[in-house]
Every structure is written in structure tokens, then in C-alpha cells.
Amino acid sequence: GAVVSQHPSRVICKSGTSVKIECRSLDFQATTMFWYRQFPKQSLMLMATSNEGSKATYEQGVEKDKFLINHASLTLSTLTVTSAHPEDSSFYICSATLAGITDTQYFGPGTRLTVL
Amino acid sequence: RKEVEQDPGPFNVPEGATVAFNCTYSNSASQSFFWYRQDCRKEPKLLMSVYSSGNEDGRFTAQLNRASQYISLLIRDSKLSDSATYLCVVSRGGSYIPTFGRGTSLIVHP
Numbered sequence: 001g002a003v004v005s006q007h008p009s010r011v012i013c014k015s016g017t018s019v020k021i022e023c024r025s026l027d028f029q030a031t032t033m034f035w036y037r038q039f040p041k042q043s044l045m046l047m048a049t050s051n052e053g054s055k056a057t058y059e060q061g062v063e064k065d066k067f068l069i070n071h072a073s074l075t076l077s078t079l080t081v082t083s084a085h086p087e088d089s090s091f092y093i094c095s096a097t098l099a100g101i102t103d104t105q106y107f108g109p110g111t112r113l114t115v116l
Numbered sequence: 117r118k119e120v121e122q123d124p125g126p127f128n129v130p131e132g133a134t135v136a137f138n139c140t141y142s143n144s145a146s147q148s149f150f151w152y153r154q155d156c157r158k159e160p161k162l163l164m165s166v167y168s169s170g171n172e173d174g175r176f177t178a179q180l181n182r183a184s185q186y187i188s189l190l191i192r193d194s195k196l197s198d199s200a201t202y203l204c205v206v207s208r209g210g211s212y213i214p215t216f217g218r219g220t221s222l223i224v225h226p
Binding site: 044 | 150157158159160161162165203212213214215216217218219
């Protein structure tokens with residue numbers, strides 16, 4: 001149980017385009033989802049916390065207009081990287097917590113974004 | 117001081133060895149502690165939670181020392197398949213928002 005999927009797993013795009021990444025909890029309802037970014041040999045950096053039906057809470061230094069997060073249902077959150085640039089190339093990972101059990105996270109497999 | 121600090125390693129050990137990692141955290145109000153394992157270019161996977169009373173799961177033992185603000189992970193009888201990066205995760209004080217350490221790299225060789 002507690003499976004989280006992400007789509008796409010890998011994306012290559014041109015600079016200036018927007019990329020949408022989906023995060024789904026497949027067999028449970030996730031009231032909270034987290035979005036992380038990980039650069040090579042670095043730790044996971046929390047970008048934002050997404051709660052179903054409300055606006056996401058962004059970490060300091062993360063541009064909310066550039067990284068649009070939508071958590072429209074208890075099983076789906078999306079991250080849109082708008083006007084992507086090469087420095088946005090990274091490994092984007094989402095995680096979800098079980099409703100009522102807020103401190104254990106289940107991670108999606110990640111999306112590797114390369115912006116040319 | 118960083119919120120969560122880990123020695124990045126790598127720890128290079130032979131099969132069968134016992135190895136221990138520590139992780140220090142700065143916020144004394146933190147309530148939740150975990151160890152995750154991350155393989156190269158993969159997502160993190162929960163290894164175990166860390167409780168005040170300690171937690172043991174097979175060859176893995178995790179402990180929490182609130183007074184000194186660190187958690188530890190002990191791996192006994194290391195296997196080749198234990199080679200990975202071990203991430204320490206600590207919740208922020210007063211919330212469940214997680215903070216990840218940079219990770220400790222373990223390499224188990226034959």
C-alpha cells in the first residue's frame with residue numbers, strides 16, 4: 001500500500017517552455033503532499049507544502065509564480081514549472097502523507113527535468 | 117548551524133562489518149525523526165522511524181538522544197545491498213514539515 005506515482009519520469013524541454021508534473025497517490029487519500037527538488041549530490045530541498053483544496057505554502061526563496069502548485073483532489077497534486085530555464089534542471093520529487101498520519105511520507109519515483 | 121547535519125562520508129566498509137551514522141539537529145522542539153534510504157537517481161524510501169525508546173528492525177537499529185539532539189543508525193552485518201545514501205529526516209519544531217539532511221553515503225564492498 002501507500003504507492004505514489006509521478007508523471008512524467010523524465011522530460012527534456014526547451015528554455016522558456018512550461019512543464020507540468022503530476023503526483024498521484026494511488027491507493028490512499030493524501031491530504032498533504034510535498035514537493036522537493038534535488039540537485040546532484042545535494043539533499044532534498046523542500047519547495048512547498050500542498051494541502052488539498054487550499055493554496056500551497058512555499059518555502060523561503062521559492063518563487064510561487066514560477067512553480068505553480070495545484071492540489072485539486074485528495075489523490076492528485078501538480079507542479080508546473082513555468083518558463084523553464086537551464087538552472088531549473090533538477091530531480092523533482094513529490095511525497096504524500098496519509099490522511100490523519102501526518103509525519104510519514106511516501107515518495108513518488110521522481111521526475112528528472114532537463115531544460116536545454 | 118544547519119537544521120540537520122550529517123557526515124556525507126563515504127563510509128567504505130567490508131561485508132559483514134558494523135557501521136554507525138549520526139545525525140544532529142538544531143531544533144529542540146522537533147518531534148518526528150526518520151531514516152530514509154536513497155539509491156542513486158531514485159526516490160527516498162523509508163527505512164525506519166526513530167522513537168525515544170529506540171527502534172530495531174532486523175540488522176538496523178535507530179536511536180534518539182534528545183539531550184544531545186542527535187539520532188543514530190546502526191547497521192550490523194553489512195550487505196552489499198546496503199550500499200546507498202542514508203538520509204536523516206527531522207520534523208521542524210511544532211510541525212510535521214520535514215527537513216532532510218544531506219545524507220551519508222555507505223559503500224559496502226566484498
